[in-house]
Amino acid sequence: MSSILQPIAEGVIRIDLQFHGRPQVIAAYLLYDGREAALVETGPTSTAEKLLASVQAAGVPLEALRHLIVTHIHLDHAGASGFLAQRMPWAKVYVHPVGAPHLADPTRLIASAARIYGDLLEPLWGKVIPVPADRLVVVSDGERLQVAGHTLIAFDTPGHARHHHAFLDETTGLLFTGDIAGVRIPGVRYVRPPTPPPELDLEAWSASIARLRALRASALCLTHFDVHREDIEWHWEDLERRLWDWGHRIRELLEENMEAAEIIQHLRAQADEELRAAGADPELYDVAASYESLVAGYLRYWRKRAASARS
Numbered sequence: 001m002s003s004i005l006q007p008i009a010e011g012v013i014r015i016d017l018q019f020h021g022r023p024q025v026i027a028a029y030l031l032y033d034g035r036e037a038a039l040v041e042t043g044p045t046s047t048a049e050k051l052l053a054s055v056q057a058a059g060v061p062l063e064a065l066r067h068l069i070v071t072h073i074h075l076d077h078a079g080a081s082g083f084l085a086q087r088m089p090w091a092k093v094y095v096h097p098v099g100a101p102h103l104a105d106p107t108r109l110i111a112s113a114a115r116i117y118g119d120l121l122e123p124l125w126g127k128v129i130p131v132p133a134d135r136l137v138v139v140s141d142g143e144r145l146q147v148a149g150h151t152l153i154a155f156d157t158p159g160h161a162r163h164h165h166a167f168l169d170e171t172t173g174l175l176f177t178g179d180i181a182g183v184r185i186p187g188v189r190y191v192r193p194p195t196p197p198p199e200l201d202l203e204a205w206s207a208s209i210a211r212l213r214a215l216r217a218s219a220l221c222l223t224h225f226d227v228h229r230e231d232i233e234w235h236w237e238d239l240e241r242r243l244w245d246w247g248h249r250i251r252e253l254l255e256e257n258m259e260a261a262e263i264i265q266h267l268r269a270q271a272d273e274e275l276r277a278a279g280a281d282p283e284l285y286d287v288a289a290s291y292e293s294l295v296a297g298y299l300r301y302w303r304k305r306a307a308s309a310r311s
Ligand SMILES: [Zn+2]
Pocket: 072, 074, 077, 160, 161, 179, 194
């Protein structure tokens, strides 16, 4: 059973944002030391009111919430940052240097999401509001953030996106992984690599996995979804193996001139069967990382690679 608020370590609570009423799709993590609070991930604007209600239900007054830390700027992780900055003029938004300009001016972020979601963009994710530039804190690789009684260390972790950090909580050993540790529903032995366009980079992803594995974190805190402690080594291996297996399979199908729609069907048929065998509801994985976006990411990656090999 999952609940909306789940204490996971001293001073750390996992919040289920109940994305469009669905549990176990998007999480945010609340850090609190009785004096000030921080969030790792804001989720999208469409769940922001629920997020604020959950923070208060956890016994944290909104005036204490001073630090909004995002792993990367995709809308399911940082979409609400502008809305929250407006609602809480005392809060700062912490972001990767590559992502910062796009939170200050989200025009390109919105345009690229609109290419994927079309008219569903706003119903799904809500309005994306700019974060005033003087409210942004640009975080560099290796930087230590002293927030809410915790020390978070930022790790630049490209592969899923170039604007991606994972954060190790030195105080508890928890690792907040954003999307770089994949998508996994609690209790299921299956890790899906979310591989959207346009910045998927398989080599960079493998290097990021190696870097994070070496930290020997006490738990992986996934945005999609929840905390995994028991089988961390297995988790990284399952993720990396599937990342490359799917990559090689999709490249073969591309070389056979298979259309994108057919590749999506092919991957869905195979992967959904594996998921059901692992005891998972395939739809929960699909909401967080759809086959359409996975395949689009791989196709773009291989075409870019082929183009750079020709030049
Ligand atoms: Zn993402």
